[in-house]
Structure formats: structure tokens, C-alpha cells
Amino acid sequence: RPAPSWALAGPPQRHYKKGTLPASEGPIPPVTITEIRQYLRAQGISFHDGYSCLHAPSLFVEFLSVPMWLGEDLRSWEAAKLFARKLNPKRCSLVRPGDQQPRPLEAFTRGMNLSKILRSALPAGHKSIISFRQLRDEVFGELSNVEQVAGFKWARFPELNKLLKGHRKGELTIFTGPTGSGKTTFISEYALDLCMQGVNTLWGSFEINNVRLAKVMLTQFAVRRLEEQLDQFDEWADKFEDLPLYFMTFHGHQSIKTVIETMLHAVYMYDISHVVIDNLQFMMGQEQLTVDRLAAQDYIVGAFRKFATDNSCHVSLVIHPRKEDEERELQTASIFGSAKASQEADNVLILQDRKLVTGPGKRYLQVSKNRFDGDVGVFPLEFSKASLTFSTPIKGKARLKKVKDDSGAPPKQAPAGGSGASKKQ
Structure with missing residues (x-):
């Protein structure tokens, strides 16, 4: 008996190849949709419009084999691997993008043998040992994208x-800064910026409640104080609701254990790609007073x-600093x-707050570790109380400092008007 299958963009349909469900992605011209679907369904192919989220993954549980055939760019390839992990790599295979294996619609219009391409799909399961031959195409993909x-x-x-x-x-980013310097306010805008670009975000705020956090983020989103313009609340709240933003x-x-389980559920159900934890000390609480607190933190x-x-x-993990000379x-x-925290981190960001006796202090954001390409440096920030946002000061308004080495050598002053200093690790 043929097993039922599910087209990712359509109603339930009958399965044509026993135990196998290929999935495909890509924009389909509405003029040819009927003809193409009739042909591709006979080949056992389903449709998925876009690759930012895999809808209803539970519908794929019954299938023994699920080939993933998405687009021809790097993001499509990464999405295929992500979907395969969600559906169990052992039963998934991936059609690698390339000139001879374009996206399904292009392959169809060029009269290519779709069944042959599907048979060439690579197993999604990872091997314990691989050679450069298996890495070669992915290395080229990174160099070309x-x-x-x-x-x-x-x-x-x-x-x-x-x-x-x-x-x-x-990646893991560690973010720290002095008490009262605005760590939560900055990391809120930092994450909101990415969320507005479609990065599915999960917030774990253990220090301030979600209502207060959401109020700060909405103010940053609208770039204005809505308590003074309540007639505009619904307009901005409606837009804010559309963001792929979730809160623990x-x-x-x-x-x-509870936090990780919640994060795993969010990744599976909402395709979360950015988790913010604010902050580590509040999440740990007082449970580690009778044991080695440092060992417990290292474990977390x-x-x-x-x-x-x-x-x-x-x-992105917020951690309070040690008690040091202010x-x-x-x-x-x-x-x-x-x-361990700095060793495990891919990036380390430090919000520097130079207190001044005569008035408000100067804030800088320092990148002290960057595993991706080694660039580190520091640049000034300017806080707007009206919108609760940080921004880079206008050129020439602030003097920048080069990054201070861990050796404690005194920092050198950069010329006025610099846009930021950086160096290689």
C-alpha cells in the first residue's frame, strides 16, 4: 500500500514511491504550476516555498527516506542540512547544489533526469572521519559566498x-560590562536589529520580567517614547507583533536542564537561530552556594x-564581570x-563605561575576541534616553582608543574623528 505524503505547500496527497518522500523548494511560476505539479507528483516530489522554516515536521515521521532538494545557493544548502537534522539525518539525503544539479524547476525546464539527480543525493548522516575530498565542495562554497x-x-x-x-x-558570544552601564538595553537593541532582518530570536530574561523587556524593545523598535504618544501604540505594536520574536x-x-530543553523545543518548533540569555548569574541563582560555584558556571x-x-x-550570553577597580x-x-567562558566563546564583547565626575560617562563597545577572522577593536556608543537606543557618534564627535592588551599596558589615544580601531589577534 502506498503511504500518504504531504506537499509542503498544498493538501495531503497519495505517495508514489514506497517509503520515500523527496522535498523541493523554489518559486514556481503560476502559469505552469498545474503542469509542473502533475509531472513532479508522479516522480514523488513535494513542494516547499522558501527555506526559513520547516512547517509541520511531524507529518514526515512515517517516511523511511526523505531526500532534500532545495535551491542552488549556500543558504539553501544550509537549510537542507538543518531540515535533515530536524527530521533525523539517518533517513535524509541531500541533493548538492551545482550546475548539473540546479533547483527542481530549472532541472525540469531543462529536461534533466530528475530521478537520476535524486539518486545522486548524499546521505545527511555525518561520518566520524572524513577527508578533504568530502570537504572540498563546502570549502569552495564558503570561498565563493x-x-x-x-x-x-x-x-x-x-x-x-x-x-x-x-x-x-x-557561535557563542559572551557579553559583559559594568553594573549599570546598560548591558540589557544594549543587548536588547543588538538582538532586535537582527530580529528585524528575519533572524528568529528567543529571549531568556532572568533578571527583568518580560513585560518590562518588551516595553524597552518596543521603544527601541519605534525609536520614540510611546508613553507620550499612546495614540501610536497600536500601529507600532502591530508591526512589532510580526517579528519572529519569542520569550521564555x-x-x-x-x-x-530545563533551560536547554526549552531552547531545544524552540529550535524545533520555531526554527530559532538566536538565543539571548540575560544573564548567567541570575539564571544560576543561589543553588550553587554549597558546591564549587565556578565549576557549576563552567558546566553551564x-x-x-x-x-x-x-x-x-x-x-548570546550575558555575564556580569568580577568586582574590580571601577x-x-x-x-x-x-x-x-x-x-572557560572566554575560551569557549567565539566572540567576546565588553561594554566599557568610563565614568566622569563632571557629567555622564563615555561608553564604548570593545570586541576583545573574534574567532571568525581575528579582527578586534573598540568603537564609541552614544545613548539616546528618548528612544533607549545606542548609536555610533557622528564622525569627529568622540576620541577613540585602541584596544588595551590584557597585559595592562596603558591605551593609546586614536586621533579625533576616527571611526573605530581594530587589530588582528
């Missing part, structure tokens, strides 16, 4: 793009590192705990 590999760019923080190059899946309902102490950091890698999801700038070694 430099911008996509670098990740999503920040729209509000162009100086951050110059240093980190972008926001990438599978935790507050205060939670076990790492390791759990977040493993989660980011295994689920191709970026984790007149000294923070360094990577200032992060509370052992060196």
Missing part, C-alpha cells in the same frame, strides 16, 4: 560589522557551547568565573 558565510549584518551598528563581519549561526517565561533561578557555559554547535544556533577598564579576564 564570503558575504553569506559572514552572516547577517547589523543595520544599527555598522562599526560592529567591520569587526565581527556579521552574526553567524552556531522564566525569571530568576532555573536549572540548566559548556552546555550553551554544545547547544550552539549541535543546533546551528547562535547563543577606574580600570574591563578586560577579557574580567569576566566572572574561570577562563
Whole structure:
């Protein structure tokens, strides 16, 4: 008996190849939709419009084999691997994009043998040992898609793009800064910027409640104080609702097991690609007072590192610094705990706050670690109380400092008007 199948963009249909369900992606011209679907259904092919989210994955549980045939660019290939992990790599295979294996519609219009292409699909399951021959095409893909590999760019923080190059899946970012410097406010806008570009985001706010956090983010989103313009609330709230943004309902102490389970569920159901944890100390609470607190923190950091890698999801983790002299700038070694946090991190960001006796202090964002390409540096930030946003000051308005080495050498002053200083690690 043929098993039922599900077209990713259509109603239930009968399955034509026993135990096999290929899935395809790509825009289909409406003029040829009937003819193409009639032909491709006879080949056992389903449709998926877009690759940002896999809808109803439970409908694929009954199938023994699911070949994934998406687009011809790097993001399509990454999406195919992500979907395969969700559906179990052991029963999935991937059609590698290329000139001889274009997206399904193009292959059909060129009269190519679709069955032959499907038979050439590679197993999605990972081997314990591989050779460069198996890596060669992916290495070439990264070299030929430099911008996509670098990740999503920040729209509000162009100086951050110059240093980190972008926001990438599978990385762990550690963010720290002095108490009262605006860590939560900054990381809120930092994540909101990416979410507005379509990065599915999950917030874990363990220090402030979700209502207060959402109010801050809505103010940053609207770039105005809505309490003074309540007639505009519905307009901005409707737009804010459309963002791929979700919140954990935790507050205060939670076990790492519960948090990781929630994150795994969010990745599976909502295709989350960025998780923000604010902050580590509040999440740990007081449960570790009778044991080695540093060892417990190391274990939690390791759990977040493993989660980011295994689920191709970026984790941004806020950690309070050690108690140090307020007149000294923070360094990577200032992060509370052992060196494991900075060692596990792909990126380390430090919000520097130079207090001034005569008035408000100067804030800088320092990139002290960048595993992607090694660029590190520091650039100024300017806080707008009206919109709760940070922005890079107008050129010439602030003096920039080069990054201070961990050796404690005094920083050198950059010439006025600089747009940011950087160096290689």
C-alpha cells in the first residue's frame, strides 16, 4: 500500500514511491504550476516555498527516506542540512547544489533526469572521519559566498560589522560590562536589529520580567517614547507583533536542564537561530552556594557551547564581570568565573563605561575576541534616553582608543574623528 505524503505547500496527497518522500523548494511560476505539479507528483516530489522554516515536521515521521532538494545557493544548502537534522539525518539525503544539479524547476525546464539527480543525493548522516575530498565542495562554497558565510549584518551598528563581519549561526558570544552601564538595553537593541532582518530570536530574561523587556524593545523598535504618544501604540505594536520574536517565561533561578530543553523545543518548533540569555548569574541563582560555584558556571557555559554547535544556533550570553577597580577598564579576564567562558566563546564583547565626575560617562563597545577572522577593536556608543537606543557618534564627535592588551599596558589615544580601531589577534 502506498503511504500518504504531504506537499509542503498544498493538501495531503497519495505517495508514489514506497517509503520515500523527496522535498523541493523554489518559486514556481503560476502559469505552469498545474503542469509542473502533475509531472513532479508522479516522480514523488513535494513542494516547499522558501527555506526559513520547516512547517509541520511531524507529518514526515512515517517516511523511511526523505531526500532534500532545495535551491542552488549556500543558504539553501544550509537549510537542507538543518531540515535533515530536524527530521533525523539517518533517513535524509541531500541533493548538492551545482550546475548539473540546479533547483527542481530549472532541472525540469531543462529536461534533466530528475530521478537520476535524486539518486545522486548524499546521505545527511555525518561520518566520524572524513577527508578533504568530502570537504572540498563546502570549502569552495564558503570561498565563493564570503558575504553569506559572514552572516547577517547589523543595520544599527555598522562599526560592529567591520569587526565581527556579521552574526553567524552556531557561535557563542559572551557579553559583559559594568553594573549599570546598560548591558540589557544594549543587548536588547543588538538582538532586535537582527530580529528585524528575519533572524528568529528567543529571549531568556532572568533578571527583568518580560513585560518590562518588551516595553524597552518596543521603544527601541519605534525609536520614540510611546508613553507620550499612546495614540501610536497600536500601529507600532502591530508591526512589532510580526517579528519572529519569542520569550521564555522564566525569571530568576532555573536549572540548566530545563533551560536547554526549552531552547531545544524552540529550535524545533520555531526554527530559532538566536538565543539571548540575560544573564548567567541570575539564571544560576543561589543553588550553587554549597558546591564549587565556578565549576557549576563552567558546566553551564559548556552546555550553551554544545547547544550552539549541535543546533546551528547562535547563543548570546550575558555575564556580569568580577568586582574590580571601577577606574580600570574591563578586560577579557574580567569576566566572572574561570577562563572557560572566554575560551569557549567565539566572540567576546565588553561594554566599557568610563565614568566622569563632571557629567555622564563615555561608553564604548570593545570586541576583545573574534574567532571568525581575528579582527578586534573598540568603537564609541552614544545613548539616546528618548528612544533607549545606542548609536555610533557622528564622525569627529568622540576620541577613540585602541584596544588595551590584557597585559595592562596603558591605551593609546586614536586621533579625533576616527571611526573605530581594530587589530588582528
